Amino acid sequence: MEAQDSIPDDMQPTNREDKVCWLPYRDGKFSIHSAWDNWRSHRPKVPWCQSIWFKFHIPRVRTIVWMAIQERLSTLNRLVMFGIKDSSLCVLCSAQVEDHNHLFFACPFSCQIWNALQSKLNVSWPSMDWMELVERMNVNISGNSSATTIMKLVFTCAIYNVWQERNLRIFQSTKSPETVIIKKVESMVRCRILSVNNFKEDNTNGWFIRVWKLPPSVPKKAPINN
Numbered sequence: 001m002e003a004q005d006s007i008p009d010d011m012q013p014t015n016r017e018d019k020v021c022w023l024p025y026r027d028g029k030f031s032i033h034s035a036w037d038n039w040r041s042h043r044p045k046v047p048w049c050q051s052i053w054f055k056f057h058i059p060r061v062r063t064i065v066w067m068a069i070q071e072r073l074s075t076l077n078r079l080v081m082f083g084i085k086d087s088s089l090c091v092l093c094s095a096q097v098e099d100h101n102h103l104f105f106a107c108p109f110s111c112q113i114w115n116a117l118q119s120k121l122n123v124s125w126p127s128m129d130w131m132e133l134v135e136r137m138n139v140n141i142s143g144n145s146s147a148t149t150i151m152k153l154v155f156t157c158a159i160y161n162v163w164q165e166r167n168l169r170i171f172q173s174t175k176s177p178e179t180v181i182i183k184k185v186e187s188m189v190r191c192r193i194l195s196v197n198n199f200k201e202d203n204t205n206g207w208f209i210r211v212w213k214l215p216p217s218v219p220k221k222a223p224i225n226n
């Protein structure tokens, strides 16, 4: 009935064969992507989109980082607020309230991890809070060079591993020092880069290849378009 109703009143029958067209797209072809794009509400991109939506992201990491950036993880301060927990004391330092800002940046445990990783990214971030860090990262990692890809991976894997360590301490009573978490981040980043076959060679990655101990065969030259 809807299809019938959509036929204009002044349309005259012709001898040509009827054809079904998907009007929202110019080529008239239906796809799930075009349907989703047509029905979803279009909003401006969030300032941190580049931090988590990038080519070589790790899906399970991206989910945690997406929640962390929106401050939607079940941190202890939120669980106390909901009456689920009695104490909001950070399990990483046992000194301050665990909220997103403290857990991922202000906590001395996390600080040591960020400091070690900064030296491996050739960057230096001044003292700032969690959301400032997210915004700064977005500025530092614009573009798709191999260096920015490594930065994005390090940023997201560091958040993921701090959250994992916090969960292990709460739910499994195991405890790893900062040095182990740094190694986990480095290992995760290296494994991801070694697992892709289109990590691009460009003039930014020589230093990163050396520091991250990647084999010279990893970067692939971008094809020359004649």
Ligand SMILES: [Zn+2]
Residues within 6 Å of the ligand: 090, 091, 092, 093, 094, 095, 096, 102, 103, 106, 107, 108, 109
């Ligand atoms: Zn802490």
